[in-house]
Amino acid sequence: MADLPDVDLEVLTAIASGTHHDPHTVLGPHLLDGPWAVVRTLRPLADEVVVTTADDEVTATHQGAGVWAAVVPAPEGADGSRHVPDYRIRTRSGTDTWTADDPYRFLPTLGEVDLHLIGEGRHEQLWQVLGANPHTYPSASGDIAGVAFAVWAPNARGVRLVGDHNGWGGTHPMRSLGATGVWELFVPDVGPGLRYKFEILGADGVWRAKADPLAKATEHPPATASVVTASTYEWHDDAWLTTRAASDPHSAPLSVYEVHLGSWRPGLGYRELAEQLVGYVSEQGFTHVELLPVAEHPFGGSWGYQVTSYYAPTSRFGSPDDFRHLVDRLHQAGIGVILDWVPAHFPRDDFALARFDGGPLYEHPDPRRGEQQDWGTLIFDFGRREVRNFLVANATYWFEEFHADALRVDAVASMLYLDYSRKEGEWTPNVHGGRENLEAIAFLQEANATAYRRTPGVMMIAEESTAFPQVTGPTSSGGLGFGLKWNMGWMNDTLRYLAEDPYNRRYHHGELTFSLVYAFTEQFVLPISHDEVVHGKGSLLRKMPGDRWQQLAGVRSFLAYQWTHPGKQLLFMGCEFAQDTEWAEHEGLRWDLLGDAGHAGVQQVVRDLNALYRATPALWELDFDPAGFEWLTADDADHNVLAYVRRSRSGDPVVVVVNFAGVPHEGYRLPLPDVPRRAPAESPRAAAGALPPAEPVETAVRPAPAPLVDGPLADGPGAATTAAPPAPGDTGADDPVWLEVLNTDATVYGGSGVGNMGRVQAEPVPYHGRRWSAEIRVPPLGALVLTPAPR
Template sequence: MSDPIGSTGTTDPYAPGELDLHLIGEGRHEELWTVLGAQVTESGTSFRVWAPNAQEVQVAGEWAGWDGSRHPMTRLDGSGVWHVHVEGAGVGSQYKYRLRGADGQWADRADPLAQYAEKPPSSASRVWRSEHQWGDDAWLEARRTSHPVDEAMSTYEVHLASWRKHLGRSPEDSLYSWDEIADALVPYVADLGFTHVELMPVMQHPFGGSWGYHVTSYFAPDARFGDPDGLKRLIDRLHQAGVGVILDWVPGHFATDEWALARFDGTPLYEDPNPQRGWHKEWGSHIFNFGRHEVRNFLYANAVYWLEEYHADGLRVDGVASMLYLDYAREAGEWSPNIHGGRENLEAVQFLQEMNATVYKRVPGIVTIAEESTAWPGVTGPTSNGGLGFGFKWNMGWMHDTLDYAAKDPLYRSHHHGEMTFSLVYAFAENYVLPISHDEVVHGKGSLLRKMPGDRWQQLANLRAYLALMWAHPGKQLLFMGCEFGQESEWAESRELDWWLLEHPEHAGVHAMVRDMNATYKASGALWGRDNDPAGFAWIDANDAGRNTFSFVRRSPGHPDLVCVANFAGHPHEGFRLGLPSAGTWTEVLNTDAEAYAGSGVGNLGSITATAGDHQGQPAYADIVVPPLATLWFRKDV
């Protein structure tokens, strides 16, 4: 416990110390959750809350019949922090803060730093102290020296509440526990060979239809699945199975519920008081006041919390573009320029830089990923050079272009060939993740399978070819749940995936192909060792629009070259002369048209032999068969 005597103005042995309060006041307390919120003691719980504009604050709990007058809180000198110690209030106890705000009105508020919350629709906070004993020491030790940018990363995006609904139980009991989902999800993802899972927001949110993007308790995991240690067990088990965990994180805006952060102390405390900056028209939510250092501290300490306390391996930061621009989703007259006359939100930029610099300093080996859809320069550039400091940025341009191409009938694809090659013009400007996320299979967009043209066989073949080309393209990969077996229905959070499709060989074939592709990808350093270096990629033929084919080489020092050939025509190409980087035997390590994947079985009998001779700018060549609507990978024998 920190020294309680000093500028706090109290000798209460349970009050936070002078240094803690100084750091809070400066907006530089990187472990905010260890000071504020409900801190369990030997005899009860010490409650601390930042409410600088409140006139009075009480803690009301079930232990006192929700009578807040029995536990008035004391304001600690100059800090805006209020404190009281309650004897007998223990782990699991429900509570709220009762504040008489600057407006003179009394209101009940959930604890912004609560580490446990009531299950919605109830909204109280709960006292919590973790008892989980971690078993992932080996994982964390390896992570400390890892460099995700230069390593294999294929990520499976999951919405926990709809991945599976029942797990063999009655339909009325539609949500499972953290442990039940771990029993099902961990072996499934490990078997498929994904290196990571990305969990859509697991922070407490009252409305399930928001998918977790309207948060009310930033430090509390979703109580629908059980207590916070359940999430730790899930992450622990994923780590022990060799699977990393990325958490979706939403610092750009927050829910409007009156019992949560909105006008917390009777003033716009967490939200920007300027409605041109503090209200998100598109999402109907409040925007954080990035110009206030205590609010930035709340957010970047929250990022540290999930990485340190829950051992998360990364954070995917939602809606970065909406944070960066003052005119985002606003018409003329609805926004005001910054001090330099520009449209950039300089305070949000400062926050993102502070957050990234802090987490990379404190937790080596983790990664932050920006969902950013504009041409903002230096999203993955170092903060020391004015960049935002992210590890990766979602490549939304690649996603839009390639999905637009894939949706075309093969007859017309030759006229849109450039949509598949354009991403290589800028592929190395940032560190990219190629995202096929939940946003692409919802709100009338249809499933990934249903985007593909033709009959069902052609749709499945297109899907397999598309995924294999995606995995070979520079950048890391992210795939939303269900796409790995050809989900038929558009995703909806109210129902589980179409698991019954795996009973059909053609869908089981997509599933098997993804498993084999992940295994080959991880074993082929050429596909990821130089993901962000132009020297790791070379076109063999980028201009074969007439045959709807694309061919290129991936390479990385110390690894055999890998050649990818994709054919998006509806017929095979016989005698297809392919330039290759060297003569000798090349093994066909992936053929998405294989019979094992419910394809037509056209291929090259497992290998091809390259002969010395210039072709397509390469020193060797081979005449091969390219199956219809299929992607081939060839790896040089060593």
């Protein structure tokens, strides 16, 4: 037998203390001269260590600092090469004895291509190689299952893996994989459920216990360990994904219900939400739900906007597979899923990303660019390729691993401007002397381009509150590449207008009409989000002046205005039944209010608006095209009235009249558009039973008129788009009739029942430049939607 080679005690001590950059060069098996190999293992608390093979057992010798070594046979194989036989390590400490495989006898699980892509900042599936990934190695004695751990910590002097598997002690030092800054270790005989962290020795000589930045599961807060997980979920949304990949969601109906999972109905987990939330959203007719951030966050009061584990769905409501089940059930019900995503900043918690390897790593090192003073958080270093890769891959992760349909990117404005919320002297200009954050802009362009390239049919949505140009412009022409942008200007102007007493609204009429000046400069979503009904802003209901009846009527008319204005729409939970108190994350919604007819009426209005909207292409086909909108009456400030036309691609009109005055208007002269002649066809909504039957008086939504189109009908993107446009002068029969298909003042909604008996007879009386007009009754604080009667 060969002599046991000596190893310098200083080297052994470095390995035992975790400061050796490559412990595999000492630990594990190493061939010696002749048919022998030495096996070393770190067992600092052992009384006896034995290396066992299929044919032999060799008692190891303690060489120092807890490192034990044994010489074992390394015979020549059939191919003429020598190899170390499969072996295990039997350890005795006191009366306890256990046998385990050796982590230091395995090759790295990251290949050269992986390391090259990481170094270039271009590994688009980063989560598959960093973090904790179950892995299996073949061996002569059978497959060896375990977990491959890898972490990026380029400035670390040493990294140790600690967790349940080693009693949270430093017996698993990791190896550095060269210039990439990645540290790696495969640990056999462990698997899902294992809690772990990385202990990282910074350049300052301080060890820090850090959660895994790419952990796919975590402990339940306030505990902070990462958790190994492996998905066994079987998806059932193939039909949804196939349709999604072949369609353009931006030109389809988009009606979003924004949800904070913890307070929608407190106490529900992902699995329960998959029943109750899915059922409710389906009943209300929304096309999508948007979830406030589900990535793990330590403080519930942040609503998820201070993320510590970007790759882990929060454990508050169940496992990652439980969350997959929720998404799957929504898709099976025909409901899309939008996730709030927060790449703008992250919290300072010591256990997470902040000063990850002893100094600024994920955050920008200059506090003038690396600290978000308003929120007490840190800003990502968008110019560092590995950080950019971490975030771009994270977006891909939610699309590919959890089948998300869109990401709504939070706080984009804070990313775009170096002087965002900073005083003079608190920021530094870019290389051109400007205030734009060029690195953040490049990151957003890359994230958007990657998402649309890798996952056709998804959406990237910007919460952006400034006039930054081309937010939804293509990256090929210098745009940011988002598909949609929140229209914060519309939201602010409209809510400010509605806060005025109806008598005073005449002096603020321009706040309503101004949104149409820029409505088609971007692809907009009209948001009434959680931010508008919290922190002293009051509920949507209480933003309305007047008594309770007037407030409820104001909400109904506003919602009809939102649903018929160009752009998609988003409504925060509780607003759909006019919750009277503002939202609080620690309280559930006031579902008891639905026992009141007025609140139930608002909920019914939203249900009927969604049905009308989804079945009426004029309300969504040309959201981003000026051809889809015309003013009928834009300047009637004295009556607080707006009237406008929405059109489909085939030219079919829908007329909307909104009265924000507290009184009805009798005999109101309304200009009406020409109606193109079309062959009548059955309404897709009536055929689907989407709306209740017509009533003899103006008390409810009426069934949709026949769509005035040629060719087959379809519910969805591109419906009835092949019909020829109306020929010039082809305006249909004399005295066309318009159907009042929705009246928010209907008694079934809790209104006063002022309306037009379901029909408006046009007259050949020119008015406001139109050949047709009609005298109508306009309800107080009410909205009417009119469509041409089939002829």
